[in-house]
Amino acid sequence: MTTHILDQSLAHQMQGATKEEKVDALFAYMEKKGGTNYDDQVTQLEHALQTAALAKSAGGTHAQVTSALLHDLGHLLVCEHNTENDFLTEDLEHEVVGAKYLEPFFPREVTVPIGLHVPSKRYLCTVDANYHDGLSSASKHSFEVQGGKMSDAERVEFEKTPHLEFAVQLRRWDDGGKVGGCKVPGLEAYRDDVLACLV
Numbered sequence: 001m002t003t004h005i006l007d008q009s010l011a012h013q014m015q016g017a018t019k020e021e022k023v024d025a026l027f028a029y030m031e032k033k034g035g036t037n038y039d040d041q042v043t044q045l046e047h048a049l050q051t052a053a054l055a056k057s058a059g060g061t062h063a064q065v066t067s068a069l070l071h072d073l074g075h076l077l078v079c080e081h082n083t084e085n086d087f088l089t090e091d092l093e094h095e096v097v098g099a100k101y102l103e104p105f106f107p108r109e110v111t112v113p114i115g116l117h118v119p120s121k122r123y124l125c126t127v128d129a130n131y132h133d134g135l136s137s138a139s140k141h142s143f144e145v146q147g148g149k150m151s152d153a154e155r156v157e158f159e160k161t162p163h164l165e166f167a168v169q170l171r172r173w174d175d176g177g178k179v180g181g182c183k184v185p186g187l188e189a190y191r192d193d194v195l196a197c198l199v
């Protein structure tokens, strides 16, 4: 059995730091850890940057852009790529890991949608038949690992969730942020968005 360890180094660096130092630590961490593959098209960092670029070009708020940029941080924090397993073969609830890790530093409008971006995919697959067909093959595979379609009761419950509308929108940007070779701005383009959200 594989053990996944939560990397506390980023949280330690951010605790007690100034807002500028927090952004520096966050961006340095993403640069350092984000070179691993997200799928066969993009790295983790490219995926984060593409998702944030979609949020930005859609006129997203600081919170929405920050949420988009950081939505998969959980993948980097659990050191999944230090193991022999492909991260898509096992559901480690990276969205919950990422949201909880960021809670001390960001408001709920940033962290709640991060925590919901996997159930949002399940929700969209449940209510929109075309949505599932449009997913990448890796995303279709992880959808099955993550629980597949929602039952009616799950769907009704999920529709009561705060921040639902944005969580679903984040999911659509997430799905769009997987284009190999797509040139988008780097992390520094989002410094002001992240700074505006840090608590």
Ligand SMILES: [Fe+2]
Pocket (backbone or CB within 6 Å): 047, 071, 072, 174
């Ligand atoms: Fe993602």
